[in-house]
Amino acid sequence: MYRCACQVGECVLCEARLASGPAREHACEVRGLLTRQTHRPREILFRQGEPSEHLFLLGTGQVKLMSNLPDGREQILGVRIAGQLLGFEALHPAGAAERGGAAGGDVQHPYTAETLTTVEVCRIRHRDMLAILEQNPAVSLRVIERLRQELDQAQVLIRDLGLKSAPEKVASFILSLVPDDAARADILLMPLSRLEIAEFLGLTVETVSRVFAKFRRDDLIRTPRGRVEVLNRAHLSSVAGGISAAPTPRGERALPAY
Amino acid sequence: MYRCACQVGECVLCEARLASGPAREHACEVRGLLTRQTHRPREILFRQGEPSEHLFLLGTGQVKLMSNLPDGREQILGVRIAGQLLGFEALHPAGAAERGGAAGGDVQHPYTAETLTTVEVCRIRHRDMLAILEQNPAVSLRVIERLRQELDQAQVLIRDLGLKSAPEKVASFILSLVPDDAARADILLMPLSRLEIAEFLGLTVETVSRVFAKFRRDDLIRTPRGRVEVLNRAHLSSVAGGISAAPTPRGERALPAY
DNA sequence: CGTCCCGTTGACGGCGCTCAAAACAGGTGG
DNA sequence: CCACCTGTTTTGAGCGCCGTCAACGGGACG
Numbered sequence: 001m002y003r004c005a006c007q008v009g010e011c012v013l014c015e016a017r018l019a020s021g022p023a024r025e026h027a028c029e030v031r032g033l034l035t036r037q038t039h040r041p042r043e044i045l046f047r048q049g050e051p052s053e054h055l056f057l058l059g060t061g062q063v064k065l066m067s068n069l070p071d072g073r074e075q076i077l078g079v080r081i082a083g084q085l086l087g088f089e090a091l092h093p094a095g096a097a098e099r100g101g102a103a104g105g106d107v108q109h110p111y112t113a114e115t116l117t118t119v120e121v122c123r124i125r126h127r128d129m130l131a132i133l134e135q136n137p138a139v140s141l142r143v144i145e146r147l148r149q150e151l152d153q154a155q156v157l158i159r160d161l162g163l164k165s166a167p168e169k170v171a172s173f174i175l176s177l178v179p180d181d182a183a184r185a186d187i188l189l190m191p192l193s194r195l196e197i198a199e200f201l202g203l204t205v206e207t208v209s210r211v212f213a214k215f216r217r218d219d220l221i222r223t224p225r226g227r228v229e230v231l232n233r234a235h236l237s238s239v240a241g242g243i244s245a246a247p248t249p250r251g252e253r254a255l256p257a258y
Numbered sequence: 259m260y261r262c263a264c265q266v267g268e269c270v271l272c273e274a275r276l277a278s279g280p281a282r283e284h285a286c287e288v289r290g291l292l293t294r295q296t297h298r299p300r301e302i303l304f305r306q307g308e309p310s311e312h313l314f315l316l317g318t319g320q321v322k323l324m325s326n327l328p329d330g331r332e333q334i335l336g337v338r339i340a341g342q343l344l345g346f347e348a349l350h351p352a353g354a355a356e357r358g359g360a361a362g363g364d365v366q367h368p369y370t371a372e373t374l375t376t377v378e379v380c381r382i383r384h385r386d387m388l389a390i391l392e393q394n395p396a397v398s399l400r401v402i403e404r405l406r407q408e409l410d411q412a413q414v415l416i417r418d419l420g421l422k423s424a425p426e427k428v429a430s431f432i433l434s435l436v437p438d439d440a441a442r443a444d445i446l447l448m449p450l451s452r453l454e455i456a457e458f459l460g461l462t463v464e465t466v467s468r469v470f471a472k473f474r475r476d477d478l479i480r481t482p483r484g485r486v487e488v489l490n491r492a493h494l495s496s497v498a499g500g501i502s503a504a505p506t507p508r509g510e511r512a513l514p515a516y
Numbered sequence: 517c518g519t520c521c522c523g524t525t526g527a528c529g530g531c532g533c534t535c536a537a538a539a540c541a542g543g544t545g546g
Numbered sequence: 547c548c549a550c551c552t553g554t555t556t557t558g559a560g561c562g563c564c565g566t567c568a569a570c571g572g573g574a575c576g
Contacts, residue, residue, distance in 0.1 A: 067413065067416075067501075069417075069422075069499065069500035070499075071500065075420040075421045077413050077417070088406055089410065110410060110413065130399075133395060133398065133402070134395045134396075135395065137394075137395055140395060140398035140399070140402065141388075141391055141392065143402055144391070144401055144405065147402065147405040147406060148405060151346075151405060151408055154409060154412035154413060154416060155335050155368065155369065158335055158412060158415055158419060159325050159327075159335070161416060162457075162458075162459075162460035163332070163333045163460060164327075166531075193555090194555060202419060204532075205554090205556095206532085206534085207532055207533075209556055210532090212555090212556090213556070225541085241327065241329070242327035242328050242329070242331075243325075243327065423563080424564065451522075453522085461565090462566080464523095464525085464564085464565075464567095465563090465564055465565075467524055467525080468524085468525080468564090470523090471525080
């Protein structure tokens with residue numbers, strides 16, 4: 001499969017152009033606008049409150065999005081994986097100029113982005129991205145689809161935070177780690193620490209740890225270093241108590257009836 | 259101001275086309291694709307689990323989005339107002355056909371949409387919308403912007419649900435009712451019942467009622483029928499304990515300027 | 517006037533948070 | 547290899563916030 005400068009197979013820019021344009025050389029005319037970066041684990045891509053100037057296209061790895069309250073409390077808003085977007089908040093199609101203010105460019109990141117793993121991202125200036133979107137409907141459609149998926153994920157999290165108990169939250173979370181195509185891969189990578197799981201689910205470290213302990217006692221899971229092994233998915237699903245946080249596979253039935 | 263068939267000033271379709279096209283008559287070439295509907299309060303636009311075939315453009319009024327667990331628990335995901343989008347979940351730019359399955363059109367609504375007030379919406383088939391997006395970058399940009407705003411709102415709610423106490427949640431919620439342009443309009447419409455507020459904030463009716471009572475005793479608010487009057491916004495903001503869902507007061511800059 | 521629904525208030529109990537400490541793993545240097 | 551230090555995970559004890567259950571009041575409406 002052909003890859004453009006950003007070397008990212010899932011890149012919304014490259015793929016879309018490849019699919020739409022007959023001419024190969026056009027595939028990467030955006031090359032000059034992209035900056036490729038590699039980050040190590042636990043690096044900050046940008047911080048909440050900083051001015052947002054770039055859009056990030058995540059190529060490989062995982063990035064956590066987190067938001068703080070002034071008193072230090074921290075909430076993880078989500079985890080982004082390959083193909084997803086970061087730092088979209090300052091893309092003002094129209095009106096950036098028409099509204100008064102400091103040239104419309106002083107929008108701030110509403111959250112902090114920190115890498116969980118080694119990460120490759122493509123960075124592009126908002127204005128450049130805007131120009132691309134204006135000229136490439138196919139890219140726009142891809143972006144719309146990505147945003148919609150992120151909105152879905154956010155709503156699933158809202159549901160879990162709003163009405164689930166601690167065990168239900170943790171069970172849902174574990175099940176959400178199951179990759180889409182996993183037929184029977186029940187040993188899952190655990191990208192988050194106990195503290196981060198707590199910050200994701202609106203709980204405390206101790207509560208998360210206790211729930212994990214209980215699941216272990218009930219032979220639902222095992223927890224080797226940095227991993228989670230699901231021993232009894234059916235039972236775990238019933239504990240999760242309803243719709244899980246798993247991304248809905250395309251084309252198949254969404255909202256499994258469980 | 260000119261208005262197209264849908265009669266909706268904020269309509270992403272009409273406005274965008276008006277702005278981009280020089281010819282007036284082009285402004286409403288999408289007219290034939292739009293169906294305008296008027297709904298009374300407490301009507302269901304669509305239900306969670308039903309197949310999603312239409313996109314809704316909200317013209318006037320308010321619509322609440324809610325999601326249920328199998329056992330009946332209910333979570334309000336958000337409230338949509340004029341100009342926002344509904345039922346976007348089935349818009350599949352590419353891949354709807356390429357992947358196997360039942361023609362790719364069997365995507366289901368992940369939430370139920372119910373009107374809170376009298377509501378005017380424009381309805382359009384997903385495939386028609388798709389065609390419009392493919393041909394009109396300006397429309398795509400508007401849609402992207404709307405989705406991004408909805409994502410921001412969702413993330414604010416996630417933060418509130420995940421790490422705020424009951425009084426903080428309620429205070430944030432009240433402040434979120436302050437309209438963007440309100441210089442000093444402190445009497446706010448309350449579109450939600452106590453039960454709905456509870457379902458929005460992940461609390462119970464009793465807790466919400468108790469917090470309101472406490473705020474009343476502390477002379478922070480008054481609660482005439484169907485309204486909320488803010489008596490001491492500064493104090494209420496401090497109770498909200500951090501970033502609120504409210505648009506930032508002019509002059510001050512807190513975090514998200516959504 | 518009776519009924520229904522919504523909001524309010526009280527009593528009580530449990531889930532999950534707080535505080536505290538021990539168990540554990542990992543890295544560093546002796 | 548072991549001692550030591552550091553940060554994470556686990557476990558325990560106690561309590562507080564908020565959910566649960568119940569009763570009451572008021573407005574809308576037939």
